[in-house]
Amino acid sequence: MNKTAQIKKNYQFIKYQKLIVVSILIGFLSSFLAISLKRLTEHYEEIFFDKANENWVYFLIFPAFGLSIIYLLRHYLFKKKENKGIREIFDTTAQRKNSLPIYKIPSHFINGLITVIFGGSTGIEVSTVVASATIGSIAQEKENLFNRHKTELICAGVAAGITALFCSPFAGILFAWEVISKKTSKIFFMTSGIAVAVALGFIYFLDEKSLLTVTITGWHWQAIPYFILLGIIAGMNSVYLTKCVLFFKRSFGKIEKHPYRIFIGAFLLSGSILLLPQLYGEGYHALKENILLSNDLTLTVTFAVTCIGIIILKPIVTSATLAAGGDGGVFAPSIFIGGFIGLLLAICLNKFFHANVIPLNFMILGMGAMLSASIHAPFTAIFLTCGLINDYSLFIPIFIVCMVAKYTAKRIYPFTVYSYQPKSI
Structure with missing residues (x-):
């Protein structure tokens, strides 16, 4: 040498x-x-x-x-x-x-x-x-x-x-x-x-524990069409979340005095939390509560209005928080929203179509689907969702919904909050 x-x-x-x-x-x-x-x-x-x-x-x-x-x-x-x-x-x-x-x-x-x-x-x-x-x-x-x-x-x-x-x-x-x-x-x-x-x-x-403690009882191949439906819905909602964040950042950016941004952001946030305390902070506390009750919940007006309110308002209050100067991103909001999308869809399917799907499973799948679509990172979402529950029993359904959600979102709107260029506004 x-x-x-x-x-x-x-x-x-x-x-x-x-x-x-x-x-x-x-x-x-x-x-x-x-x-x-x-x-x-x-x-x-x-x-x-x-x-x-x-x-x-x-x-x-x-x-x-x-x-x-x-x-x-x-x-x-x-x-x-x-x-x-x-x-x-x-x-x-x-x-x-x-x-x-x-x-x-x-x-x-x-x-x-x-x-x-x-x-x-x-x-x-x-x-x-x-x-x-x-x-x-x-x-x-x-x-x-x-x-x-x-x-x-x-x-x-x-x-x-x-x-x-x-x-x-x-x-x-x-x-x-x-x-x-x-x-x-x-x-x-x-x-x-x-x-x-x-x-x-x-x-x-x-001795760190996984975020969610759940018991997965299995899943059925007959539910695959419903998984695809969940992926499509989550993909569409992720676009709503992305556009909310971009709209609020653009709108608040036009407000020169920062105290005014804080006032408007705090007003929107406080009003929404008063209506739905589940919107407070990360929202994982609300997810954990509903996971425990998921398989016993039935479709009522109160339940439906709460879920729809969360799905509509969470992107708004997240956007207001970030635009007013708060620190964070769309990671936790995506997981939170996806959980309630999955729960509401499962209960509606069981009520109106006698689908006999498992609400808990759909909550978990919704979390992964929404995250995958929001950040255009399906493989991250797949393994992160399995890590959230420390269980890989739902790997195949999670794979399906994450892929469907990501490509649905990308087809509707090719950008994420991370990839969107401000100069394109």
């Missing part, structure tokens, strides 16, 4: 060695951040929601207070720099010279937490994704050897963060591929795989 070849071999060995070490570090920090944010949010959201249920006045106060605190923090602590969600990651990976500044970690962590616990109708998933991506971006900047692998290290952080949130390693890696990178390489699999493995170890060490 000549001297040049030996030098090249040593360089590659050192590079891979350092990539392994930094991937372990990214995996640990990203999963620690994700689980910390998740536990803090769940704890305080429950406390604040219970307080508001005891005294409805808090439903009026909390959203305005939360959005105002975020505005003040952004104005005085984070130097008036707004968070743009996953779009920030795209801007960073598009050009090598771009990077995610370190303040994005506390900014998204704190603002995501405050948004949800004070009733902002979104979730912490996007806050976690951007903060985790920032960890990867910072790691890349610290070592010249990593200059060509910024995207891979950002994806490693994202994959570990999603894995920690949903206890699903496949969802973490697939989200990093389908949404962030859109391509794979040997380095991508190595860095993301190591980061996800560390996140999994962290999950087991802390």
Whole structure:
């Protein structure tokens, strides 16, 4: 072996060695951040929601207070720099010279937490994704050897963060591929795989549980036409969600004074939560309650009006939250809306067509279908949904609804909230 070849071999060995070490570090920090944010949010959201249920006045106060605190923090602590969600990651990976500044970690962590616990109708998933991506971006900047692998290290952080949130390693890696990178390489699999493995170890060490505790009794092949119908409906609703978010961001962007944005956003949010408390925060509390009751529910006027109200209002209050300055995205709202679409459809099918479908199954399938259509990432949605319930019994039905929902949405409207370019407005 000549001297040049030996030098090249040593360089590659050192590079891979350092990539392994930094991937372990990214995996640990990203999963620690994700689980910390998740536990803090769940704890305080429950406390604040219970307080508001005891005294409805808090439903009026909390959203305005939360959005105002975020505005003040952004104005005085984070130097008036707004968070743009996953779009920030795209801007960073598009050009090598771009990077995610370190303040994005506390900014998204704190603002995501405050948004949800004070009733902002979104979730912490996007806050976690951007903060985790920032960890990867910072790691890349610290070592010249990593200059060509910024995207891979950002994806490693994202994959570990999603894995920690949903206890699903496949969802973490697939989200990093389908949404962030859109391509794979040997380095991508190595860095993301190591980061996800560390996140999994962290999950087991802390005994993290899946979000939803359910018992799946099986499914029937005769229900496949109904799965397809659910996928189509979810795909159509995802377009409604996407267009709501884009419309509100465009409309609120025309309001020059930010306090006016907060007032309008808080007014819409508070009024909707007063009508339907299920819209408070992430909404997972409402999903869990209905999952427990799903197989015993019957079609009544109250039930139908509640479900329809949730399906119509959730995109509006999510959009108002984000446009008024709240931190988050469409991840949790998609899961929430999809669950109620599936539940309402199943009960209607059983009532009017004697379909004998299982409402619980349709709730789970609806979550995956809506998420798949909203972010155009069916494989992420498939494995994330299975991770939500820690059960793969519904893998085939979930696969069907996710594919149908994604292509239905794409056929109607080719963009997501993440891929839409503001200059096209």
